[in-house]
Amino acid sequence: MINKLISNIKKTNAPIVVGLDPMLNYIPEHIQKKAFADLGETLEGAAEAIWQYNKGIVDATYDLIPAVKPQIAMYEQFGIPGLVAYKKTVDYCKSKGLVVIGDIKRGDIGSTSAAYAVGHLGQVQVGSKKYAGFDEDFATVNPYLGSDGVKPFMDVCKEEKKGIFVLVKTSNPSSGEFQDQEINGRPLYELVGEKVAQWGDELMGDGYSYVGAVVGATYPEMGKVLRKIMPKTFILVPGYGAQGGKGADLVHFFNEDGLGAIVNSSRGIIAAYKQEKYKEFGAENYADASRQAVKDMIADISGALESR
């Protein structure tokens, strides 16, 4: 899957991910109205609205982008119908040739991590048969429990040729509370980065590893250090747009080959029509606004990479 991600990035010339993080208040009224008319103001109605909204965005952007990252919490808030919308979104994006990064941020004791890994990336044994659950291409993993919380994901990745992105330095304002704490004079995120690089050596694709890292766009100086600590690790970089990250901040997340990082924007793309800049599209044409926001994001990042 890391090879497919890289080939999709080369094909589109766009090291970006569209984050499919739907909230009801981003969904244009005409979509909500139709879904509620068909299914009522119910969880099913909300899930239908999410699915139609996502489909509109994917149809308008899939030819420009290599990957999407649905964040499962946004679907879980609508219970089982929400999870059905998540799965429909995963399958639809895959049918469009996109790499799907399931943003699930899991990690637990070994046996429980194994079940998470099987449910999201692998196949579960049922009698003599095997079934895929959510079947994303990548999943995000929280490494706080240590190697035995991460290894089960790596075992499934090895079997299924899938991948993970391990949280190393997160984009949020309080990420330093724990992640920047020093141990023997080194910040914890650097030690986690070293571990991710070691795990990655065990699972190499062509040039880059199946074990990736998450480093927030909001911490570019730390990204520069981590890029050196993890040379063969693909870095998923969230925090662009709505959280303040800009193309110019991101050049050091990339290697000299122009690869090695993929930048996520969720609200900045999917709710673009609500921004002043894209207001003229109107709610009816929200997907066209998302397409324009994708083009602008690609131009911003490519421009920064070209002028480095």
Ligand SMILES: O=C(O)c1cc(=O)[nH]c(=O)n1[C@@H]1O[C@H](COP(=O)(O)O)[C@@H](O)[C@H]1O
């Ligand atoms: O793992 C992530 O994707 C993630 C890690 C991180 O450090 N910061 C972060 O914002 N994210 C996710 O990236 C997305 C960012 O959304 P926007 O701020 O709307 O672009 C959300 O789905 C977050 O859950």
